[in-house]
Amino acid sequence: MNFSLEIGPNTDVDAVPALSDVYITMLPGGDYRETAEKASELVKKGFNPVPHFPARSMHDANELKDYVSRCKDGGVKQVLIIGGGRDPAGKFESSFQLLETGYFEKMKIGIAGHPEGSPDISDSELEKAMIDKKPYADYIVTQWLLDPQPIIDFISKQSVPVHVGITGPLKITSLIKFANIVGAKNSLNFLKSNFSKALDLLKPKDPNDLIGKVKSHTDNFHIYTFGGLKETNKWLKENSYV
16 A cells, blocks of 8 residues: 655654655645745655645746746656635636646646535536546545545546545544534544544544555555644554555
8 A cells, every 4th residue: 555644844854754755735825935845855855745736825827837846946746736725816716727837747746636525616616627637637636534435436436546535543523623624524424423432532543444445446545644743653653554
């Protein structure tokens, strides 16, 4: 199995687990130059950095060009193109518009997938966006999920590899909070119906529970640590994944 994970631009590179692919977030209001700089630092440490390119955070084409150039100059070979959950800062309103620019030529391109939908866009719009984006994509990274069935259904409809989003070993109470934020409806219901006892809510949920149910459909898993990098690193080592 192949694992990747996400870090922020301010994460200490020495704390990153020994995985090949390390994604770098660019949150709303963030500075793309910090993400590009962190990507360059990761290259020097032997990682394959995958910076996020959130369309709605880009002010204009010149800024996007500069971001791409900084990444390429730093040795970046792979990117994740996403919409980004915010009002548009400039002319770009969707990840498809970034893909259309052609600026990412000769780079490996990942796009976002939402098997459980998104609070920012309707299901019909999501389906159309996926059809539009897929010709540009080498693979898909999904939102993090806990209910295996939407993942399996989603994978069965795709023509490119799917990297399934999972969480690190977080407490159920934390997972419920994050599921509410990202609009993971099925996973939220899954949590509420499967973990009702107080003791269950206080225990970290083992990501292997989900991995075991979907690994026959994909070899690729993308970890959202939600700040729990130390715990995720420990879990990866305990399971001999690194």
